[in-house]
Amino acid sequence: MILTVTLNTALDLTYGVPELVPHASHRVSDISERPGGKGLNVARVLAALGHETVVTGFAGGATGAVLRELLADLSPRDSISAPADVTSGPEPESAPVPGSATASASVPATAPAPTRTTDASAPAPVSAPAPAPAPITDALVTVAGNTRRTIAVVARATGDTTQLNEPGPLVSADEWSALLARYEELLAGADAVALCGSLPPGIHVGAYAELVRSARAAGVPVLLDTGGEPLRRGIAARPDLIKPNADELAQLTGSRDPLRASRDARRRGAHAVVASLGPEGMLALTPDGVWQASPPAKVLGNPTGAGDSAVAGVLSGLVEGLSWPERLRRAVALSAATVLSPTAGDFDRAAYEELLPRVGVEDHTTAA
Template structure:
């Protein structure tokens, strides 16, 4: 089992409109609702790859109720699948809900897809306020989940109001104490603090990496982030693929051709790729190849945030992994 943590889970709404014009009134042609927040996206990709995943974090209110119902419905759909392949086997739900109920309301995000331009405009509600008691309650659940011996744990996304800014540092330390490999995917001060707790992997994008290191050149910045505490730094560089700096080497990887498409969720798919490789104890270059292929298959998918399985299978062998050299 792989554990993913989403402290600021969301109910993701996608609205399709013919053309978004500020100050106008629009009829939404199609509404899609799905569980959102980085860790829940990572779990969905891992589930599609055949891995059993447990999701935790905070959930509350009517929006939280919808989120949990959608998770349960997805799990039921997966259980019903014939001849499921991969490590989870058939007949078992691949995503288990271990979210912690809070008094506040789970936030919504609204992605408005302009059918004329293909662009998405994103509106993200603030998360619910978490009380100190709720944070303590979460820590108890988290320790209990670590005690079940997950193959890896991923800590994903922003912090809702009320959660201490050092939250990820605490969660990284707990995982390391339990000897569970831990990946951190966040930004700003929570990332800066989390780094100091020595996570096994951090997965910033180029902008987040530059933000915490003050260095725009990715390899230099990744090495700087490593010096600040991360055992390995996997930086996603958009269309340029990914860069990985580990204890025993540094590699860059990309698909042979630049892909057009929607980058929503590409970073979460990359995290799923890294985690799946970590869970199977693959060498770093193979983990990186998975992350890059999954990320590219997500950009190419017609549905935002989903990855295209056929595209993934086709892209994986074509990913070029090269030793990276200090510039």
């Protein structure tokens, strides 16, 4: 089982408009809702790849109830028992964009029309059958506050996306303690854990460092995907892997050179660094070597969730024992296939299967 932690979950709303014009009224052509936040997006892709996944974090209020209802609809079955909720109350975010200017005619740009409960996977080519979707188990902790919403407005004519993110609910000390207890229980059955996204109000800035230390004490490989001061504190706890984008890496280290910045990040405590480089793909600096993976073509579409799909690619590859080049190849192909899907957290299965063998991976170990 793979565990994902999303402390600041969200109900992702995607509004499609023909064209986005400032200071104008718009008629929305299509609307979709998804359970979101970075870790939930990661879990959705992991499940589509066939990995049983448990999600924890916080959810509350009317928005949280909708999120949990949609999350339940994504899972084909519940084969893992989540611990009983220990709180009272009702039960039920910078991404690697492998290109943003033009679309390659050789890359399929089709995706299922967004609906409220569309599954993240689509039929794969006969030569490469898709794995059966695996369960996503809800182990979220209920909080008194209302889960936030994120709103993506997509101009269908260009694929450009405008994103609006609410801050999230205020989390109490008791609610944080409940999350820690839930997390410790779940680590016992986890093969790997991903700590993803921003911190909601009320959570101390060293929260991720605390969660990293718990995972390391339990012997569970831990990936950290956040930015700013939570990343700075978290990296000092020595996570197995961090996945910053170029801006987050520069903010952490003060260097705009990805290779130099990744070296600095490893000195600060990260065992391995996988950096998202936008249209240039991804760079991995690891104890085993240095590689850069690049997409075969630029793609046009909605980049929301592309970084989360990359995390799912790297984490699933780790659990499956893939080499670093193959982990990067999968991550970049998933990221590009997510750009081609109009809804946050989905990826275009046909595009993924077509792109995967065409992602280029270069070995920079000697140069580094």
